[in-house]
Amino acid sequence: MDFFKLLGTGAKFDKARFKEDISVFKPSRRVKHETVEVVDTVPKELDFFGDHGRQKQRKDNTTAVPATQLSGSASRYVEEEEDHSPFQSAEEVGAYLKRHRIKVTGSDIPHPVKSFEMLCKEHNFQPFVLRNLQKLGFKQPTPVQMQAIPIAVHRRDLIANAPTGSGKTLAFLLSILHQVHTEERVGYRAVVVSPTRELATQIHDHLRNLTAGRKLKTCLMTKPNAAMQAQDPSMRQKFDILVTTPLRLVHAIQNSEVDLSHVRTLILDEADTLMEKGFLEQVDEILAACSSSNLQISLFSATMPSSIEQMANTIMKDPIRIIVGTQNAATETIDQKLVFVGQETGKLIELRNMITKGFKPPCLIFVQSIERAKELFHELIFEGINVEVIHSERTQTQRNRIIQKFRSGDLWVLICTELMARGIDFKGVNLVINYDFPQSTQSYIHRIGRTGRAGRLGKAITYFTKEDAPYLKTIVNVMRESGCEVPEWMLQLKNPKKNDKKKLKKAPVERDSISTTPKYDLKRQKHRQQIIEQSKAKKHKEQPAIGNGTAQT
């Protein structure tokens, strides 16, 4: 215990430096080659792989990611003089797509746009869209925006696979704005479905910024909003665009609180997760309620396994498919690192070691369960770090408050579960720690994708124990695909069997609890707790029945 306290005592934060760090929360077009501090801290006795297992130390402040690697998906953030004149030939289109690492397949593919101005000139976008984009600091479309928007304007079904933080949200929101603006106002005409309430709220906020100064009405489907529309059906006619989670929308459909018969655009954000068991039935119900024969469906995600694409094809008409960069890879601006920690206890040692040496907040720490999130929070709260924990057992108000605090820089470390792995856009996150090894490649890509967004540099560290070692190759593959340096011997590791991967996805690896309390004490605590609970239950049984014969607790 004292040993851990000792490790934690050095945790100090330089407020001035932190203020400087959070300035990157502001939108920026330029890749900032900030100093990326790599703290290579595996205690020697725990360094299973010795020096081989470490990435090359990087303490430079200029070429953390070589400029050449920033071509393609990240090139939009590097100021470059582009020719914005219309395309003259198919060859020119091909060369442009290649330069921005956009692969597009399908029939009759519309040309990409080179600039937001081209949306007005060639696709009749309203000038207010351009004005609002300028106000928000968006000057050049990102590769996914260049190609996805014209496809949507041509009302084609779309499957878009682009890296985390590459601007997929703006891609689908701009398409929606163009569509709804030109139509008669008869209620909801566009619906965006996203897997979590946090993400839906973020998308809705983004939408409100884009529609500022216009009469377009957007609705974030919440319980009170649904109840209001149930009480007063005339309200439904007033809204144009709906942003929602699947479950909330299905409730509203079942209670006849919404009318989706005029919906012409349906966006499934984080589509691969929405098309998985658990959400799929809800998505089916939503599709059935969007009864217009003219329905256009778009799927967006940073990960799109082929099985999901096949399933998606069954609900789409002649879709066009976009892949930006390498399919199902992590963003290239993230420096990824794997750290062997021996056993569970090694993780806390490693984390405290890093805190002691100093790191660059804001930092997100992912664990595999709510219980573990609570445990880790209890360990870190006494470290003098500004830390919070977020998971689905916290109330919505608490969750909103925590997210707000993390965005504003009041929180330095946020411990979270898978709830925060997808879509959430914290621009300035410097570091993601996978305290618990992710349960799938997709989870890894999305988790680490909370850093290195919009062309910024980021760092991701994944701890692993002996129990995780059989799955290591899945992460090694992602690292290699996204241009990270991986030692040859790691590449020689065996891929886990399909069945094992499935098993891991269903249930995480069993782990000892996160605690610095010796196991013996923990057992005693548990035993004491059991005795208390048994005596409570006994008392409860012995209580006389009251009133109608029901015992009150």
Ligand SMILES: Nc1ncnc2c1ncn2[C@@H]1O[C@H](COP(=O)(O)OP(=O)(O)OP(=O)(O)O)[C@@H](O)[C@H]1O
């Ligand atoms: N054209 C642009 N120029 C500059 N910044 C942009 C542009 N488009 C989007 N961004 C910014 O990039 C960041 C990431 O965008 P967004 O959240 O849409 O990423 P995403 O591709 O949906 O990521 P994820 O897969 O993690 O959900 C946001 O902060 C957004 O404001």
